[in-house]
Amino acid sequence: MEMSSLTQERKSAQFDVEAMKIVWEGSPEQVQLTQRIGQLVANDAVFRKDNRVSQGRLELFKNTLRKAAHAWSIIQSLHLTEAEASKLRSFIDEPAYTDLHWGMFIPAIKGQGTDEQQQKWLPLAYRQTIIGCYAQTELGHGSNVQGLETTATFDPSTDEFIVNTPTLTATKWWPGGLGKVSTHAIVYARLITDGKDYGVHAFIMQIRSLEDHHPLPGVIVADIGVKFGNGGYNTMDNGLLRFDNVRIPRDNLLMRVASVTRHGKYVPSGVPRQLGYGAMVFVRKSIVMDASNYLSRAVTIAVRYSAVRRQFGTQQGKPEIQVIDYMTQQSRLFPLLATAYAYRFLGVWMSWLYSDVMARLERGDFSTLPEVHACTAGLKSITTSTTADGIEECRKLCGGHGYLCASGLPELYAAYVPACTYEGDNVILLLQVARFLMKTLSLLGSGKKPSGTAAYLGNAADLLAKNCQVMKERDWINPDILQHAFEARSARLTVKCATQIAAASNQEAGFSEFSSELVDASRAHCELIVVTRFMEALKKEISGRSVMKQLQTLCYVYALSLVTARAGDFLVTGYLSSKQLDLAKGQLRSLFRELRPNAVALVDSFNHSDYYLGSTLGRFDGNVYENLYNDALKDPMNASPVTEGYEEYIRPVLKQQLKLPNSRL
Structure with missing residues (x-):
């Protein structure tokens, strides 16, 4: 029966799935790349991952090292391009030191090193004759980078920096790849020369011998221990690092922004610090793409299993109802399906934004930076929070079986x-957005027009004055009405915060007092950006039978599910009436009905292989129960019919032969 469920679902699809795969991937070439590299990884026994959750930490970590080395030999022997190699690493689907080496260490040298420093270090890093990580966060400080305590003090008598960990809280803590693998690290430390502290700068430091891998003198380095989940991030050697007056050459300071002369004089290079923002935009763009990827995997599992699973509602002789047919299931699942597509279009737009910012920075144009910094901070925050919550929701949507590691969801x-915390804690990032919004409003009086994603605030007077025009359900699927609704919500919450802060004893006191309201306003601003980008993407030419129609339905589901989920915002600002909210809910139910026949085909369009999903519940063939049963029997716990410990601990209980302790109470 299960086999036929998904086959039937696929027959009911009303659009061209192959064309939708191209929309999701970005081009036919990307679809081919995904399939080619995906197959290469899935067919290689070294990359098997179904046994990951039953491995102890040491075995698990050693296996990760084996996979990374095997991947590197494939990359070299097949002469893979950078794009192919990156795809290969992502399909191995296991956090590893390579993520930090390629994703943080190399970009930091590119972004902050001078041309000479890049020529020295990058060839070594590209060949992996050195392996690097990114040591910024400390035991006592993460988000507040300016509060880092590690020091690098210049000694002109030897032309060296002396790097030191002055307190316990200055211990570097969390960097991936640091604990056991990296030979080098980009270390963030306070630069002190001539008795003056010039704040936090980046240094490249060797931490282990290139001969025997032992830590260098004065360096204490170790793994920080087991983390949340079974496999999860336990494949990564997140580490701790301390320095006891370790000396490094002066030119190990990454000097693109500032240098220190032979005599200890601090010299800014004239390159604006903002150039470093490019790397940050790049990382945040990648995080948003990852969010769409992870969420799409969870949604694929939940949609397929919801179509296979049947419960209740049976009439004599008829099968039970597919779980996906219940409105309670659709109202939780379909908005997440729409969100995965929304975040994919957002990621594509952020790639454009990154190119735009880099081109402007090269020309010395920093005008868009405050807005780009704020919007990328906020988008990182909302996409990762929503995705983490969405994966957990998908687990619940799979009922009891979702709790099994075999479902793939606990591991996912x-x-x-961790994405909710790394690269900026999500609440702190939203408070950064709030500062930008408050500043933008304060400049309106001086005639400065906001631009980019904040341009709508220039129209604040109209957005405050004009309430929602919806009269009937169908009005809600008018892009202009939706756009106005999200702009009005954001503008009204932002203006209300500004008014509250203005009435406070001083600005900082106001910020502290109304920080929860500021977070709400920032979230509204960011959700407006996502809705706008989704609608903008659909103005372009998109080919394939009924592909555009499906994307429009998904876009409306995304926007209206936010209207209903954030109803409080829309009602408290007086923008919507409760009647209009009911109309939105009614329209959303109609959209769910439109989506229902296409749900399985829409997750097929994500093009995730069974290997990549790693889920018995999300299998393409829908053969769930037989495989759950077989997987259970393969578990190491079932290696013998009588368990270890029977003779010692179970038999004495059953036979009443326990040795009683000879102690008296």
Whole structure:
């Protein structure tokens, strides 16, 4: 019966799935790349991952090292391009030191090193004759980079910096790849020369011998221990690092922004610090793409299993109802399906934004930076929070079986959830957005027009004055009405915060007092950006039978599910009436009915292989129960019919032969 469920679902699809795959991937070439590299990884026994959750930490970590080395030999022997190599690493689907080496260490040298420094270090890093990580966060400080305590003090008598960990809280803590693998690290430390502290700068430091891998003198380095989940992020050697007056050459300071002369004089290079923002935009763009990827995997599992699973509602002789047919299931699942597509279009737009910012920076144009910094901070925050919550929701949507590691969902969640904290804590990032919004409003009086994603605030007077025009359900699927609704919500919450802060004893006191309201306003601003980008993407030419129609339905589901989920915002600002909210809910139910026949085909369009999903519940063939049963029997716990410990601990209980302790109470 299960086999036929998904086959039937696919027959009911009303659009061209192959064309939708191209929309999701970005081009036919990308679809081919995904399939080619995906197959290469899935067919290689070294990359097997179904046994990951039953491995102890040491075995698990050693296996990760084996996979990384095997991947590197494939990359070299097949002469893979950078794009192919990156795809290969992502399909191995296991957090590893290579993520930090390629994703943080190399970009930091590119972004902050001078041309000479890049010529020295990059060839070594590209060949992996050195392996690097990114040591910024400390035991006592993460988000507040300016509060870092590690020091690098210049000694002109030897032309060296002396790097030191002055307190316990100055211990570097969390960097991936640091604990056991990296030979080098980009270390963030306070630059002190001539008795003056010039704040936090980046240094490249060797931490282990290139001969025997032992830590260098004065360096203490170790792994920080087991983390949340079974496999999850436990494949990564997140580490701790301390320095006891370790000396490094002066030119190990990454000097693109500032240098220190032979005599200890601090010299800014004239290159604006903002140039470093390019790397940050790049990382945040990648995080948003990852969010769409992880969420799409969870949604694929939940949609397929919801179509296979049947419960209740049976009439004599008829099968039970597919779980996906219940409105309670659709109202939780379909908005997440729409969100995965929304975040994919957002990621594509952020790639354009990154190119635009880099081109402007090269020309010395920093005008868009405050707005780009704020919007990328906020988008990182909302996409990762929503995705982490969405994966957990998908687990619940799979009922009891979702709790099994075989479902793939607990592992997916454990591997994903750190994204809510790394590269900026999500609440702190939203407070950064709030500062930008408050500043933008304060400049309106001086005639400065906001631009980019904040341009709508220039129209604040109209957005405050004009309430929602919806009269009937169908009005809600008018892009202009939706756009106005999200702009009005954001503008009204932002203006209300500004008014509250203005009435406070001083600005900082106001910020502190109304920080929860500021977070709400920032979230509204960011959700407006996502809705706008989704609608903008659909103005372009998109080919394939009924592909555009499906995307429009998904776009409306995304926007209206936010209207209903954030109803409080829309009602409290007086923009919507409760009647209009009911109309939105009614329209959303109609959209769910439109989506229902296409749900399985829409997750097929994500093009995730069974290997990549790693889920018995999300299998393409829908053969769930037989495989759950077989997987259970393969578990190491079932290696023998009588368990270890029977003779010692179970038999004495059953036979009443326990030795009683000879102690008296």
